[in-house]
Amino acid sequence: MVAPRLTEAGTSRGRSEVAGHASRDSTQPDDGAEAARLACLKALERKLLWLSSWMIHNANHLRPSRDGLKVGGHQASSASLVTLMTALYFSVLRPQDRVAVKPHASPVFHAIQYLLGNQSRDRMERFRAFGGAQSYPSRTKDGDDVDFSTGSVGLGVAMTSFASLVQDYVSLKGWLGADQPEGRMVALVGDAELDEGNVYEALLEGWKHDLRNVWWVIDYNRQSLDAVVSDRLFGRFDSLFDTMGWRVVTLKYGKKLQAAFEGAGGEALRRWIDDCPNSLYSALVFQGGAAWRRHLTSDLGAEPGIKALLERHDDAALAELMTNLAGHDLETVLEAFEAIDDDRPTCFIAYTIKGFGLPFAGHKDNHAGLMNEAQMASFQAENGIPAGQEWEPFAGLDLPAETLEAYLSAVPFNAKGSRRYQAQRVAVPADLALPEAPRMSTQEGFGRILAELARAESPLAERIVTTSPDVTVSTNLGAWVNRRGIFDRRPREDVFKAERVVSAQRWMMSPEGQHIELGIAENNLFLLLGALGLSQSLFGVRLLPVGTLYDPFIQRGLDALNYACYQDARFMLVATPSGITLGPEGGAHQSISSPLIGLAQDGLAAFEPAFVDELAAIMAWGFDYMQRDGSGEAAGDWLRDVHGGSVYLRLSTRPLDQLGREITPELRRQIIAGGYWIRPPAPGAELALVYSGVVAPEALGAHDALLDDMPGAGLLAVTSADRLNAGWHAAERARQGGIPEARSHVEALLAPLAPDAGLVTLVDGHPAGLSWLGSVRGHRVQALGVEHFGQSGDLDDLYRHYRIDIAAILDACAAAALQRLDM
Numbered sequence: 163m164v165a166p167r168l169t170e171a172g173t174s175r176g177r178s179e180v181a182g183h184a185s186r187d188s189t190q191p192d193d194g195a196e197a198a199r200l201a202c203l204k205a206l207e208r209k210l211l212w213l214s215s216w217m218i219h220n221a222n223h224l225r226p227s228r229d230g231l232k233v234g235g236h237q238a239s240s241a242s243l244v245t246l247m248t249a250l251y252f253s254v255l256r257p258q259d260r261v262a263v264k265p266h267a268s269p270v271f272h273a274i275q276y277l278l279g280n281q282s283r284d285r286m287e288r289f290r291a292f293g294g295a296q297s298y299p300s301r302t303k304d305g306d307d308v309d310f311s312t313g314s315v316g317l318g319v320a321m322t323s324f325a326s327l328v329q330d331y332v333s334l335k336g337w338l339g340a341d342q343p344e345g346r347m348v349a350l351v352g353d354a355e356l357d358e359g360n361v362y363e364a365l366l367e368g369w370k371h372d373l374r375n376v377w378w379v380i381d382y383n384r385q386s387l388d389a390v391v392s393d394r395l396f397g398r399f400d401s402l403f404d405t406m407g408w409r410v411v412t413l414k415y416g417k418k419l420q421a422a423f424e425g426a427g428g429e430a431l432r433r434w435i436d437d438c439p440n441s442l443y444s445a446l447v448f449q450g451g452a453a454w455r456r457h458l459t460s461d462l463g464a465e466p467g468i469k470a471l472l473e474r475h476d477d478a479a480l481a482e483l484m485t486n487l488a489g490h491d492l493e494t495v496l497e498a499f500e501a502i503d504d505d506r507p508t509c510f511i512a513y514t515i516k517g518f519g520l521p522f523a524g525h526k527d528n529h530a531g532l533m534n535e536a537q538m539a540s541f542q543a544e545n546g547i548p549a550g551q552e553w554e555p556f557a558g559l560d561l562p563a564e565t566l567e568a569y570l571s572a573v574p575f576n577a578k579g580s581r582r583y584q585a586q587r588v589a590v591p592a593d594l595a596l597p598e599a600p601r602m603s604t605q606e607g608f609g610r611i612l613a614e615l616a617r618a619e620s621p622l623a624e625r626i627v628t629t630s631p632d633v634t635v636s637t638n639l640g641a642w643v644n645r646r647g648i649f650d651r652r653p654r655e656d657v658f659k660a661e662r663v664v665s666a667q668r669w670m671m672s673p674e675g676q677h678i679e680l681g682i683a684e685n686n687l688f689l690l691l692g693a694l695g696l697s698q699s700l701f702g703v704r705l706l707p708v709g710t711l712y713d714p715f716i717q718r719g720l721d722a723l724n725y726a727c728y729q730d731a732r733f734m735l736v737a738t739p740s741g742i743t744l745g746p747e748g749g750a751h752q753s754i755s756s757p758l759i760g761l762a763q764d765g766l767a768a769f770e771p772a773f774v775d776e777l778a779a780i781m782a783w784g785f786d787y788m789q790r791d792g793s794g795e796a797a798g799d800w801l802r803d804v805h806g807g808s809v810y811l812r813l814s815t816r817p818l819d820q821l822g823r824e825i826t827p828e829l830r831r832q833i834i835a836g837g838y839w840i841r842p843p844a845p846g847a848e849l850a851l852v853y854s855g856v857v858a859p860e861a862l863g864a865h866d867a868l869l870d871d872m873p874g875a876g877l878l879a880v881t882s883a884d885r886l887n888a889g890w891h892a893a894e895r896a897r898q899g900g901i902p903e904a905r906s907h908v909e910a911l912l913a914p915l916a917p918d919a920g921l922v923t924l925v926d927g928h929p930a931g932l933s934w935l936g937s938v939r940g941h942r943v944q945a946l947g948v949e950h951f952g953q954s955g956d957l958d959d960l961y962r963h964y965r966i967d968i969a970a971i972l973d974a975c976a977a978a979a980l981q982r983l984d985m
């Protein structure tokens with residue numbers, strides 16, 4: 163237990179004279195003001211328990227159901243965090259602090275914002291209904307200033323670490339405004355979230371980066387969804403955090419229990435509780451005073467002082483004493499938070515009770531438990547809330563509404579209103595310098611485009627920040643890093659350079675560096691990209707993050723990628739190498755399904771260019787697309803181009819002969835829209851070959867071979883199956899909605915073909931990535947691609963084996979022609 167201190171936690175709290183906010187100046191102790199503050203906080207704590215429970219009750223029992231589906235909500239999980247969140251939001255937090263709230267405590271968060279005037283009653287009433295407060299806090303779907311979305315447990319926790327790293331990045335570059343103090347990144351963590359491996363990946367990475375300004379507050383209720391957690395875990399967490407350089411503050415006993423431990427029999431009582439298995443403790447919490455009495459009498463009855471202690475407490479008082487854990491003791495919690503006045507990462511292990519204050523407190527099955535009508539009625543009576551006043555902010559509290567209103571209006575966290583920033587857009591030139599080489603892979607082209615950007619001072623180059631999970635060199639970021647350096651809070655020499663060991667890589671580290679090097683953990687890559695990609699909103703600083711990894715390992719971090727996109731973070735993901743085209747280096751490193759991820763992942767525009775001139779056009783567009791925010795003209799915006807998003811580039815190490823052509827504005831438009839006829843079909847053509855990405859030479863070769871037999875056959879280059887597909891769906895929707903003239907790019911592309919033409923599609927990835935093209939205008943499709951795991955081999959062998967070589971394409975063309983004759 164930390165020693166209580168009376169100094170202020172950090173900065174600006176308590177300038178106001180209102181109801182206690184000014185009370186914590188240690189030079190002028192003011193017990194009256196402190197008592198007033200505590201009284202307000204205790205009232206608000208009660209109100210949060212009520213409102214969060216009621217919001218869930220209303221959604222489940224009072225709002226009419228039209229579909230018979232369970233609505234749900236977590237009254238017990240919410241109750242567990244009420245005290246901790248009361249202390250944080252209504253006293254400790256400052257506007258610059260950012261919080262990831264445990265997903266199933268979302269009702270408490272919304273209730274807090276409701277009391278602070280940032281959430282409407284209507285949205286509270288529509289908790290979990292369309293347009294209402296979301297089941298889990300959502301940056302994009304909730305309207306009450308959620309800092310980090312949560313839902314997939316563990317990710318929000320880790321996100322705070324990376325947000326802090328990003329804060330360091332923008333702060334050390336001098337980009338935070340003078341009125342922008344650094345904030346704390348706070349995670350409110352369910353104890354079972356600590357089972358998620360990504361939490362430890364983030365801990366390790368944080369240690370490497372000298373993490374600061376992070377608080378993880380663990381809601382240690384010793385229950386997960388299914389069960390009470392193992393006793394043997396006790397003690398593990400402290401040492402884990404300690405090893406990683408964190409301060410660990412354990413909040414175990416509240417003031418009442420601490421006082422009881424001081425009295426006669428206190429030592430025995432403490433030992434008994436410390437030794438009590440989690441399951442028994444939980445069961446007794448649920449059973450209440452009589453059960454506590456029975457167990458204490460039989461286990462400790464002979465200890466001096468215990469009998470008297472039991473006699474002094476009736477059943478209700480005994481239950482209150484025995485459940486007086488620190489995580490529900492406002493004073494203890496405030497003291498602990500307020501004692502911290504530095505930026506060392508701190509983990510608070512706060513003992514709590516799941517469902518505290520509710521009838522199913524401690525019951526092992528309470529995760530999805532809801533109070534029934536009768537239980538709710540008596541809870542309402544206990545809270546003194548008259549019928550009809552359930553949503554009234556101050557009903558049933560024993561302080562005057564004006565006092566509470568005054569307190570709330572001076573809460574530091576709310577002092578600045580909305581805490582979201584908007585950042586200026588960085589100008590992006592329409593053309594990025596195109597690397598000159600007759601033969602190049604897209605991966606090499608990517609490295610050279612960035613290297614060229616690194617050479618000159620430009621606003622674009624200044625705001626690009628690259629990152630990679632230990633594949634910086636092998637994804638061709640080396641030249642960029644050589645010029646722009648690695649980010650580190652402290653300047654460090656490149657030892658190899660200092661020792662004059664010859665190396666192509668010069669890894670100078672300093673706060674000016676623009677590459678953040680990560681260990682091999684793809685979850686961390688995506689969480690960092692998520693945090694970097696929210697910098698404009700979290701810190702008001704525009705960054706253009708570029709992250710590289712091997713394409714197959716997207717799946718390793720897929721949930722974190724989805725999480726970043728769900729929050730509308732903006733980044734460029736460069737995945738290379740990809741597909742079986744990795745060849746001899748392949749085997750386990752060959753990706754198959756990533757084109758389908760690109761197609762289906764919301765918030766991510768996926769591209770698979772074949773040639774470096776296409777890549778340059780896509781990157782220039784991408785840096786702009788990443789900065790769009792929905793402002794501007796939206797009519798006909800089928801691809802959500804006004805809204806913007808993140809970008810995924812699927813690249814390759816296979817060198818291809820470049821085309822040496824001019825990229826006209828029209829060709830550029832089509833590359834970005836998703837495809838163009840690299841060899842246009844004759845009107846009414848009976849066959850078209852369609853390819854995406856690195857298999858271009860096979861497609862071109864097969865097309866050459868076809869022309870004798872089918873002079874009109876076209877060859878369609880697909881640069882983004884994702885955007886072609888999105889455009890098609892959007893046009894369909896527009897027509898369904900009564901706009902008959904709506905027409906998407908892919909429909910226009912395929913229009914010249916005969917209605918019964920055959921399509922042969924080709925991609926180094928799952929064939930379903932392109933086979934849907936047949937549905938656009940009803941063409942029959944022969945789809946070539948890779949459906950089974952790759953293996954090592956050269957491209958001749960692999961392409962033949964997996965049937966994406968010229969011979970396979972010609973076989974497919976023949977089959978398409980035959981199929982057409984059959985129709």
Ligand SMILES: Cc1ncc(C[n+]2csc(CCOP(=O)(O)OP(=O)(O)O)c2C)c(N)n1
Binds near residue numbers: 242351352355385386
């Ligand atoms: C990645 C992921 N897996 C599973 C779930 C389903 N789930 C929601 S809450 C929960 C248990 C949470 O327990 P804890 O974190 O201790 O929170 P408590 O409810 O005890 O406060 C689980 C398994 C989820 N939300 N995310």
Ligand SMILES: [Mg+2]
Binds near residue numbers: 352353354381383385
């Ligand atoms: Mg728990």
